[in-house]
Every structure is written in C-alpha cells, then in structure tokens.
Amino acid sequence: MAYPGNPAPRLTDGAGSTLPLLAYLAIATVLMVADLRGGFAAKARVQLTTLVEPVWWLASAPGRLSDGASEFFSSRAALQQENERLHRELQVNASRLHRLLAVAEENQRLRGLLGGTRGYRLEAQLASIIDVDLDPSRQRIVLDAGGNDGVRVGQAMIDAGGVLGQVIEVTPRHSTALLLTDPEHAVPVQVARTGLRAIAYGTGRTDMLRLPSIPQSGDIRVGDRLVTSGIGGRFPAGFPVGVILSVQPDETQAFVVAEARPSARLDRGVEVLLVSNTTTGVDAGPPLPPPPVPVQDPAPAGADAPAVDPGQADAPQPQEPVE
Template structure:
C-alpha cells in the first residue's frame, strides 16, 4: 500500500532484497542434491564428530577423574580392612600355634614319664563296607576284607570324623566290626581341655554316647571334645570320639552323667580306616656269640678212683 505523499518503491530496492534469498535457496537445493547423490553430508558429520571428540573427552574428564579417585579410595579402604583382619587372624593363629607347641611338649614329657606310645607306630588300612546293621540291639559293620588281607581282631576303626568302633570277628575275606554306639561297647576317652579320663559307653542310638560315674568335681563342660586316651592299648591315643552335649546328675545325685554326640558318621560312608599300634623294630646289633661250653667239673668219686689207680704206679717207680 502506498500512502499519500510517500515515495513510490523502486524496482532496484525490491530486487536487492529478493536476490540474496533466492541465491541461498539455490545453494541449499544444490547442497541437498549433492548430499543425496554423493553422501557428502554424512561424511562431513563424521569429520565433525572426530573434530569435536576431544572436546567431549575434556568435558567428561572431571567425572572420570572423580570416579577413579572414588574407586581408589574404596579399594584402599577395603585393602586396609582386609589387612587388619588378616593381621588379627595371624595373631590368633600364632597364639594357637604357641599353645599347640606347649601342649606337644607336655605330651612328650607325659609319654616319657608313663611310657605312653613310645616304641609304637600307627598302622592303617583302608577297607570298604559291605553291609551296615543299625539295629538298636545290634550295631555292626561287615567289611570286605579279612585275615587274608591283614585284618585282625581288635583293630580300631575310624572315618574322616573320628572313631567308629573296632573289629570283633574276622574271616578269610570278611570281617565284622562293632560300632562305637552299640550298647555293649565302651571306649576309654579323655577330655582335651582338662585331661580328665573317663569311659564312653554306647547307648544303642547312633547319635548318642554316655559317660557315667563322673565325680561332681570332674572338670568337664558342655562342648568339650573327647578323644581316645590310649589306655588299654587297643585304641591309639588322640582320635576324636565325640563332643559333650549335656550334663546331668545321676539317680544318686553323687555323680554326673554326660551325654556326647559321636564325632564319626555312623550312618554314612563307603569306606573305613583300620588303625592299630605296631611296635617299632629296634636295632639290637649283631647277634651275640653262643655262650662258651662250661668246663667239666670232676666228680669227687671219679677223682678218688683215679688217685687210687695212680698210687701203685708211683710206688713201682
């Protein structure tokens, strides 16, 4: 619209504003056609992404540095805690080793005093199980080895947990063993903590042993470990027998009865180990020479007769 008095637009002014727009439009169309034909745009974007990548890396650097520092601090804290824990465990283990060394020295002294197991070594033989009888009145194992394989009556029988029982009968290729929990079985035991000795009796139950007639002053507690004492010589000393689970007074209130859980697994396992003490061979040196023959002692009667026989000869001379 042209207002009265306003100057009329010139053709040059209109063309000057429109021509640049047309030029840019033509350039855009050319670029689109070139991109469609030669895929220049995608390549340009790839080059641009490569050029901008360092900028993104620098922008993300503070976050990466912060995460790395956090991991290092956490790892250092975990390592410090683990180091402290291992140091404590090492101290406890060292104290236990010192205690075990003291106990070993004490055992050596006691064995020297008592004669203990000096002169004996432990013989062991692995034997398979053929049959198991866990009847409350008869608890037996049938072993697939007998006297021909070296099994003898009286050998102690153990498994990975502890004492199982002992061999009571042997055949050429079979053997019968009495379980520790049989009601007719008894085994000498010793409390590891206090050294108190007692007898553990079978109860006919595969998960219970019984220690009877313990004095009221006996040093035994719930949780004490029982091992073979070696008394009697049939069961080698030191094998686990069970753990005390209960203490109660007997009917007379004068003694204590202890209940124990067997250490061995009475109702499982396919093999057992037969162990026994074997006396060491002692070198006694070369055999002694036979004693010299004793010189004949003259009989008084024969001596007198000889004197009488020689007397006339001397007279004739």
C-alpha cells in the first residue's frame, strides 16, 4: 500500500547503488591477481618511493640541520674541554720533566764526586717477538734481532710495564731471552718505598714472583712497588719489576717470604726494548796524577858507589817535583 508523498522503493534503485561496489571489487581482484603474478605493485612502490624521496629529504632537512648543529657545538665544547685538560697535563708533565732533569744533573754531579760510577748512559734497541715459550719449566721468547743488529748476551729486556727478562743466547739474526718468571731467573730488586734490597725469583707462572729470605725486620708491605736495584750491572736501576701481593713468614719463622705480581705484560705484546748501561768518554774525569818518584836511601859510608853507564854519564838527571 502506498501513501501519497512516499513512493515505494524500486528494484532499480538498489541495483544502481550496488553496481559501483561490485565494479570496485572486480578491479581490486584483477589488480591483486596481476600483482601476484607480475609484481606490479612492488615496482609501482619503488617508483613512487623514488619520486617522493626528494620530498622526504626536504621534510627531514630541518631535523637534520638541528641534529648536526647540536652535535657540532657539543663536539666543539668537548674538544675545548679536552684541549684544556691536555694543556694542563702538558704543563704538569713539563714541570715534572724539568724537575727530573734537575735531579738527573744533581745525580750526575754526585756520581762525579763519588767516582767510579760516572759516564753511564742508557742504550736501547727495539726488537719484535717471533716465538714464545711459556711452559712452566721453560719460559723464553725469540726475537728478530741478533748479533748483526748489535744484540749482546746479558742485555735487559723491558716493555711498557717493566722488566721482561734478559738475553741469554745470540745468533747473527735472532736472539733468545729468558723471561723474568722462568724458574731459573733471578733479578736484584729494591722496594721503592723503603729501599730494602732483595732478590726476586721466577716461579714458572706468568703472574707470580717470589722473594724469599727477607729479614723479619725488613720493612715490606702489600702494595709496595719493586724496582731494579742496579746491583750486578746486568739490569739498569729504576725499572719496575712488580708489586707485592702477599707477605708471610717462611717455615723457619726466621725470615719472610713475599710474592709479587710482575709489572711487565708477559703474556701479551709483540715488541720489546733491549736496554743496557754503556760507558761514555764524556765524563771520564780528570787524569790521575803521576805516581810519586821513589826516593832512594843514600848509600852507607864506605860502600862502593854504583857503576854508571858511560853512555848516560852526560844525560840530565831527573829533578824532584817541587810543590
């Protein structure tokens, strides 16, 4: 039943609104099938991305400029702080170097007054490690420098940390060095804090040295630094050897046994420095005075005068020096 002003809906009206939707679904289905078989959508996305990339670059330019500016100023501030810190350290190190130079000059003057130890300087030579043997019973390394390079048996070997050992065998092109921790190695050391002298022996371990027979009255503590004492002349004085880790009485309770950690990096590193003390002729000192002329006792009365060589009768006789 139809009312005036409200006409009944017709079938053609519903079909007209559904046909576009069916057309869209058909087009979408065709596109999906085509994309599945030919990958047209992926290619289209690549092309669109290439076209839109300049727009993205322009859109992100303000952010990139802001980040670059902040990074530039932060890096500039950090570099300024680092420069100031290094400048202060340089001034401190320069003052320390001047003091060390003054101490070295004073030490040289004192050596000149004492005599017998003047004219020593440090000779150093760089060598590379080509073989390492860290067996507990045999700890040695082989260097690429030998007799042709001036290496000598007995030269001390150090690295950036401290004493490594000493050269025991030299060939024309290579040399073998005994490490500090070898059971057959020993080095005279001195406690830097107190000056106490001792002998540090190798234990076969790369992280341990042993100092036996220290008197009970010896002032040695955990944390004390050990340096070479220079006794014997094999190791120049003053090089770091190790740090005391423990101190305990021995079995007899009459002495103290200390254990130390080596300062050198025995299990790493590829280069070492060979050092030795050499004498120079600069500080040879003044010449010694000539020996005094012996004075002979006069011949006793009545004794025969010694015979005189006729060829020396007219030779001038030596005169006694006058004070």
